[in-house]
Amino acid sequence: MAWMFMRDSAWKYLQSAHHGGDRNYSHYTSRDFYSQFGLEDFLCTDDIPGTDEDMDSAVLFGTLRGNVVGLRYYTGVVNNNEMVALQREPNNLYDKNAVKVNNVNGNQVGHIKKELAAPLAYIMDNKLAIVEGVVPYGAQNAFTMPVQMSFWGKEENKQAVLDKLKMHGFKLAPPSKSSEFGFGSSWVSGRAGPSYSAPGHAAMQMTTEQLKSEFDKLFEDLKEDDKTHEMEGAEAVGTPLLPHQKQALAWMVSRENSKELPLFWEEKNNFYYNTLTNFAEKERPENVLGGILADDMGLGKTLATIALILTNFHDGKPLSVEKIKSDQLHKVRDPRAFRLQGSQLTHEFLEALGFPPLGETSCNVEPSISNVKEKSETVQSQCSSSRPKRAKAEKPKYTVSSDSEESEEWLPQQTRTASCVIQEDTGFASALASPSAPLKKKAKKKGTAIVQSVKKNDSEEGPRTTLIICPLSVLSNWIDQFEQHIRPDVRLNIYVYYGPDRSKDPAFISKQDIVLTTYNILASDYGVFQILFLILGTPIQNSLKDLWSLLSFLKLKPFTDREWWHRTIQRPVMLGDQGGLRRLQSLIKNITLRRTKTSKIKGKPVLELPERKVFIQHVTLTEEERKIYQSVKNEGKAAISRYFNEGTVLAHYADVLGVLLRLRQLCCHPHLCTNTSSSSCQIGYSTPEELREKLVNKMKLVLSSGSDEECAICLDSLNLPVITHCAHVFCKPCICEVIQSEQPNAKCPLCRNELRVEHLVECPLEESDSSLEKKGDREWISSSKINALMHALIDLRKQNPAVKCLIVSQFTTFLSLIETPLKESGFVFTRLNGSMPQKKRVQAIQSFQDSQKGSPTIMLLSLKAGGVGLNLTAASRVFLMDPFIVKNSVEENMLKIQNKKRELAAGAFASKKLTASEVKQTKINEIKTLIDL
DNA sequence: ACCGCCGGGTGCC
DNA sequence: ACCGCCGGGTGCC
Numbered sequence: 001m002a003w004m005f006m007r008d009s010a011w012k013y014l015q016s017a018h019h020g021g022d023r024n025y026s027h028y029t030s031r032d033f034y035s036q037f038g039l040e041d042f043l044c045t046d047d048i049p050g051t052d053e054d055m056d057s058a059v060l061f062g063t064l065r066g067n068v069v070g071l072r073y074y075t076g077v078v079n080n081n082e083m084v085a086l087q088r089e090p091n092n093l094y095d096k097n098a099v100k101v102n103n104v105n106g107n108q109v110g111h112i113k114k115e116l117a118a119p120l121a122y123i124m125d126n127k128l129a130i131v132e133g134v135v136p137y138g139a140q141n142a143f144t145m146p147v148q149m150s151f152w153g154k155e156e157n158k159q160a161v162l163d164k165l166k167m168h169g170f171k172l173a174p175p176s177k178s179s180e181f182g183f184g185s186s187w188v189s190g191r192a193g194p195s196y197s198a199p200g201h202a203a204m205q206m207t208t209e210q211l212k213s214e215f216d217k218l219f220e221d222l223k224e225d226d227k228t229h230e231m232e233g234a235e236a237v238g239t240p241l242l243p244h245q246k247q248a249l250a251w252m253v254s255r256e257n258s259k260e261l262p263l264f265w266e267e268k269n270n271f272y273y274n275t276l277t278n279f280a281e282k283e284r285p286e287n288v289l290g291g292i293l294a295d296d297m298g299l300g301k302t303l304a305t306i307a308l309i310l311t312n313f314h315d316g317k318p319l320s321v322e323k324i325k326s327d328q329l330h331k332v333r334d335p336r337a338f339r340l341q342g343s344q345l346t347h348e349f350l351e352a353l354g355f356p357p358l359g360e361t362s363c364n365v366e367p368s369i370s371n372v373k374e375k376s377e378t379v380q381s382q383c384s385s386s387r388p389k390r391a392k393a394e395k396p397k398y399t400v401s402s403d404s405e406e407s408e409e410w411l412p413q414q415t416r417t418a419s420c421v422i423q424e425d426t427g428f429a430s431a432l433a434s435p436s437a438p439l440k441k442k443a444k445k446k447g448t449a450i451v452q453s454v455k456k457n458d459s460e461e462g463p464r465t466t467l468i469i470c471p472l473s474v475l476s477n478w479i480d481q482f483e484q485h486i487r488p489d490v491r492l493n494i495y496v497y498y499g500p501d502r503s504k505d506p507a508f509i510s511k512q513d514i515v516l517t518t519y520n521i522l523a524s525d526y527g528v529f530q531i532l533f534l535i536l537g538t539p540i541q542n543s544l545k546d547l548w549s550l551l552s553f554l555k556l557k558p559f560t561d562r563e564w565w566h567r568t569i570q571r572p573v574m575l576g577d578q579g580g581l582r583r584l585q586s587l588i589k590n591i592t593l594r595r596t597k598t599s600k601i602k603g604k605p606v607l608e609l610p611e612r613k614v615f616i617q618h619v620t621l622t623e624e625e626r627k628i629y630q631s632v633k634n635e636g637k638a639a640i641s642r643y644f645n646e647g648t649v650l651a652h653y654a655d656v657l658g659v660l661l662r663l664r665q666l667c668c669h670p671h672l673c674t675n676t677s678s679s680s681c682q683i684g685y686s687t688p689e690e691l692r693e694k695l696v697n698k699m700k701l702v703l704s705s706g707s708d709e710e711c712a713i714c715l716d717s718l719n720l721p722v723i724t725h726c727a728h729v730f731c732k733p734c735i736c737e738v739i740q741s742e743q744p745n746a747k748c749p750l751c752r753n754e755l756r757v758e759h760l761v762e763c764p765l766e767e768s769d770s771s772l773e774k775k776g777d778r779e780w781i782s783s784s785k786i787n788a789l790m791h792a793l794i795d796l797r798k799q800n801p802a803v804k805c806l807i808v809s810q811f812t813t814f815l816s817l818i819e820t821p822l823k824e825s826g827f828v829f830t831r832l833n834g835s836m837p838q839k840k841r842v843q844a845i846q847s848f849q850d851s852q853k854g855s856p857t858i859m860l861l862s863l864k865a866g867g868v869g870l871n872l873t874a875a876s877r878v879f880l881m882d883p884f885i886v887k888n889s890v891e892e893n894m895l896k897i898q899n900k901k902r903e904l905a906a907g908a909f910a911s912k913k914l915t916a917s918e919v920k921q922t923k924i925n926e927i928k929t930l931i932d933l
Numbered sequence: 934a935c936c937g938c939c940g941g942g943t944g945c946c
Numbered sequence: 947a948c949c950g951c952c953g954g955g956t957g958c959c
Contacts, residue, residue: 070945094946111946
């Protein structure tokens, strides 16, 4: 009985599945499962069409008073003015039109009277309208109670709804102004309920612009807040914390251990009231633990979170250094911990961490985990009187056993201590920074990490396993940062759940202190790749949805159920209701901590960074270099002019990029431009071998140009890149999965051309090392740019021999070429490449950060490697080698375009949207500028 | 009386 | 439900 330890609403589904054999069971239970845990968003199972989209564009058709009957058969109770949910019950034995009425908690209250249920069933089943209810006088009814229903739907469905109701003798009251937002309607007497409606404003519909500005206003005073309490990190934290990090720590610890009543809840005469829905219950709502740390990039969220994990290690107490020392010093870290390879999620893994089993997507509700045995499971039907009561389930217990380890008690759902911190780098945080700016799915996924702790066993005391889920791109950053910030004498079991030989042993995993994994690993098990064809809503809708999934993860009642979120916050906000906007703001204030780089603490800026000075160094090519440059340029120019004449510039975009790339390479060093073969050959006329070679070259161009290194399917950096015959590059596993699932007529996700596995061309093994050697064999020569660099470096060394510099280029071969003169001039340097294994990276960073004499003063950094989350605070100078502007070259033209764009951005903030053809024209013009056409 | 009226049994879907 | 509805009991004044 896999679903037994889910909460009421799922339990209710289980019951209906048993009694009625509901065919949709597998569909909505899996959805319900995700929404219970808020992982939905991260597993990309959201955006199921036909739900949100319908609700977001809905208008109010009108209202109707009806009756709820059969109250005495159910336990669900309702207060005056409390919202209720109407739910179809197509498998009801007595009436296939049955419509259930549930309270906010999901407990059934009764049914809609059958005469009304008949048209309602038709309307609901055909999705003509969403029907919502509020019970005006709910408290004292023994047999029936009135319910005020609102019908929301698309304008085009309005007449059908009115007609159907009329057929059955019902007539909608037209929407009154004060019931505009679906609650706080006209029948509410003066005393009742919170003042949701804003009659004065409700009449006028906000324009999109007005809504945007209202929405932006919400976030203005969010930055500076009274979250000023500071807290020292535990001993185990090896890095001193900055004041704002101590504040973050204090705030997070207080949120982790919060005993406060959650937001929107009040205690009144021994009852707990939800002020949004008017729901009340005797039981205290669960504490909302955790929140959103939405600081700007670079303020040290990762460090703050590590500090949190160590400081609030278990039961609000820190990880004790002494204990760990004596206990575990002899323990050798599991060598698997730092292995990073492609892999799949297992049920066992999540189970071990206290997530409920993922179950099957069929009606089979047995857990698929062989070593989890049901220990006891009781369903008691308490028929104390003639009236049946809702069945109650005892919490099931599970025993996790494995061959080698002793059995231990395991309470999956209940032991989850639900404390979590959500770190946001570019997702919701960027929505906070600029809420109405477009939020790409891609950006959204980039930095978000979810930190979730789980108790290791069911005793109250004792350590927890902390699960960190983050994108692959920052996984290594997390590992680095743990290395950096935990005192070296502290031994923590950190396990990276990634790689084909990862341990699936629940006993092993549960023994870990920290487990790191990625969204993709989590998601891969579901084979969900529908993200390719997303229906993107408006930015505000998206950020509201993002927020909902976070809230759902935090388990803030009643928002775990999307309906209540939608009715109380999302729709009012989308309709521009002031009350809704206010509620949203207090919500965000309550659960997020956000500082920007310009935030201040006690009058001082959060981060005192030295002023950034940018110098543009101009370089003149030697005559020799200029000659080569000109000849390649002329050749390229000729080809591109031909494309212009044919009107096929954009069709040959890769070739154009290739020309530009070669020119940029020539600005750096003549040896960089190895492949001078002209771009004029046509793919269509080649032999298979030639075709293959061309595709490989194209792929290398894409990979080295730095313009787009991400797979459009997984949105992560390319893993085993392959190129299709239509010249698009994806991760091999990603595209293979697409082909597999679309058989037999798979199409390219980007251009819909035909796809075949045997047509995929793999990238030959990383040439860099071997070609490096080749270039080493070739006689080394300098270049104007290298000369300029060396001149600057030597100058700098004269002023201060200890100064540390970063030398950044996207061309790794260029970095290799720079190594020679560095050695000759006696510089000690280190290097960081994207392809370097994790261990080497850590070594390179550590030696560079070292301030002792003789430590490297220069780090050669490839752009790809330097992209994400590197702490290279030792450096005070950065040399960006490309561009490092060569006069009269493509680089100067690049600079011109950059400046022009900057002016545009600064000048016309009212950025009018460019049409697709305008975008094209801009691109064409840019190409013209670059190549002097 | 193939009615009216009475009063008990009963009650969601 | 202090209702409606059902169906059995009953029947001049």
